[in-house]
Amino acid sequence: MACSRGAASPDAHTQRRLFAASAGYCQNPGCSKELFVDAAGESIHVAEMAHVFAANDGGPRAKPALSKEERGAFENLVMLCANCHTLVDKAPDAFPDKMMLGWKREHANKLQGLFGAVKFFDRAGARQVVEPLLAENHAIFKRYGPHIEAANNPESGAAEQWKRKMLTRILPNSRRMLAILDANRHLLGDNEKATLEQFRQHIDDLEAFHIEGNREDASRFPGDLPKILED
Structure with a gap:
């Protein structure tokens, strides 16, 4: 680009x-x-x-x-x-x-x-929008992520498939989640806000790797994100 x-x-x-x-x-x-x-x-x-x-x-x-x-x-x-x-x-x-x-x-x-990046009055409403995006990204990672056995075979095409899923689904979904969560910071607890910022850096690192080819180690996906906005 x-x-x-x-x-x-x-x-x-x-x-x-x-x-x-x-x-x-x-x-x-x-x-x-x-x-x-x-x-x-x-x-x-x-x-x-x-x-x-x-x-x-x-x-x-x-x-x-x-x-x-x-x-x-x-x-x-x-x-x-x-x-x-x-x-x-x-x-x-x-x-x-x-x-x-x-x-x-x-x-x-x-x-x-x-993206539905509007302010919600309650945590349940915001969670209802975020949860399907988390679920889709998790399902894609589980099936196509770099940890799968086929990823070790350079002739399998698994790496190219993972990159395609990253660019067309995971990154857009993640940016959508960031927009929703930023619009609803008023509903987040202090720990959840910290998790949001960890997620922001994780997405920035993924974009640097998959779009620019930056080979620096990416920050880890925050383990508490799947529970965000849960009561």
Whole structure:
């Protein structure tokens, strides 16, 4: 997903932030194409980071007053599929900066609604939304995780299958849970808030590993998370 434009290219943190903000879908509301697609059992990403204001002075929607760092900042980038990226750059007059920034806001609002990231009045209501996501992620991990016997066989395809499940299900589900839990911090006890922050770092580490290829050891999944919001 990276581009080679020096300081105008987003750093690793910005790339993860863009992926999280997109939730795996093109941010053009007229498209909303999945950015990770299955093909012959492999996960192929079609995600591209589009500059709202061009990375260079001669590019689409150029704004020479911006520094290279500002051009590579999160605020100046939109996550699009390859087709939409081509469209916005080849026909910049049809896709002005205000429109593209509007896409990003609309996408965020849509996701907030889809994720159910609203405040609940009681713990049971919030738990009812979080529990199915926890259950799905656990079921995927149990069946496809790196601990299974097939994962030790490089010819089995298990590693590729696990990565595909991670990108298309586990990470989006986890980001959804974070959004819900953040919106309902008022319902969490002190220990649960600590568990939430451990989960946040765990997801950040997983994204760094599976999206960027960062080989540093990831923090462990917090063991108390499956019980969060239980009474």
